[in-house]
Amino acid sequence: MTKRACYGRAVASELVPNLMLFRDDAAARAALEALRWPGGPRCPRCSAHRAEVFRIGGEKHSHREGLYQCKPCRRQFTVTVGTMFERSKVPLSAWLQIIHLENTKRFVPMTPWEMAQASGLEYKTVQKMRARIYAAVDTYDGPNTIFGRAITAYISTRRPKPPKLAKRRDGKVNLRRWYEWRGKHPLGEAIAAEGTLAGLDDMQVQNIESTEKLVRLLLRTPKPAPAPTVRKGGEARASRKRIASAANTSPFSKGWRC
Known part of the structure; x- marks a missing residue:
């Protein structure tokens, strides 16, 4: 260690x-x-910039660093949004x-x-x-x-992997297959x-x-959406009870008891 x-x-x-x-x-x-x-801060929601966007500042510093305010949409944002x-x-x-x-x-x-x-x-x-x-x-x-x-x-x-290049009879490499592969998978x-x-x-x-x-x-690149959480234990049982109670709201759903 x-x-x-x-x-x-x-x-x-x-x-x-x-x-x-x-x-x-x-x-x-x-x-x-x-x-x-590079040309100044720009709102990520409405693309406002220059005079329509201003930096929030002050002596108390009660806000987080790098916070901007957009005038048209009235939203606050930072460079990480x-x-x-x-x-x-x-x-x-x-x-x-x-x-x-x-x-x-x-x-x-x-x-x-x-x-x-x-x-x-x-x-x-x-x-x-x-x-x-x-x-x-x-x-x-x-x-x-x-x-x-x-x-x-x-x-x-x-x-996908590129194809193997074969040599012709004259010793030169045949690039025809490579160009066809690149046409299907452009960069x-x-x-x-x-x-x-x-x-x-x-x-x-x-x-x-x-x-x-x-x-x-x-x-x-935007932040990916979080994956759905898998409920375990008591949360799963409580969820099943809520679903069952919602399904049994009708007075005729439970049937007759013998």
């Missing part, structure tokens, strides 16, 4: 750079706003740490336990965060080589990195462009 924990801390010092967006929640929120709203980060209790700086560690291009990707040791989060929390990340990756249909090794391998396993648009995260700090960080691409994918 000690060796594994020490190994996790050593990896954290190497792969998590000392950037403000990985250490400070305000800097992480500013980075997400710069990625999602309508994204995979919505209603997450994990700090945004910790989110960026896990995204950076999951998206690394190391030969041996990090395990969830090592990510938990590196970020200081619980193992179950890291697993839930990774589940959201890969739920967003499932919606991506562009080239898979723009991400790290683990995500690239995951996308490859989820997509979507690739996510481009505009250097937003790299421009927030003067440090040269490895794989920061790949991290920016994955963050852009998470920002444009």
Whole structure:
């Protein structure tokens, strides 16, 4: 246990750079706003922006950070509304740490336990965060080589495999089958990195462009609907009683007793 924990801390010092967006929640929120709203904040419900949207502030700070008010629809929103980060209790700086560690291009990707040791989060929390990340990756249909090794391998396993290329008599490869296969399974648009995260700090960080691409994918992917809960024990029995009582409302439903 000690060796594994020490190994996790050593990896954290190497792969998590000392950037403000990985250490400070305000800097992480500013980075997400710069990625999602390059032209200023925009309401996710009615698409209002500029003078129709204002930031809620004050000296008392009785509201949560990064809260905006929309004048046309009178709704409040933050940069995480309508994204995979919505209603997450994990700090945004910790989110960026896990995204950076999951998206690394190391030969041996990090395990969830090592990510938990590196970020200081619980193992179950890291697993839930990774589940959201890969739920967003499932919606991506562009080239898979723009991400790290683990995500690239995951996308490859989820997509149909290309046909084997045969050689012609002259020794050249026959690409006709490959072009037919690509016509049936076209690629979507690739996510481009505009250097937003790299421009927030003067440090040269490895794989920061790949991290920016994955963050852009998470920002444009809505949070999936929760799965229906399975009732157990007393709740299931109480539910069956309510259904039975509703079905037996008719005075002739129970029949005659002998």
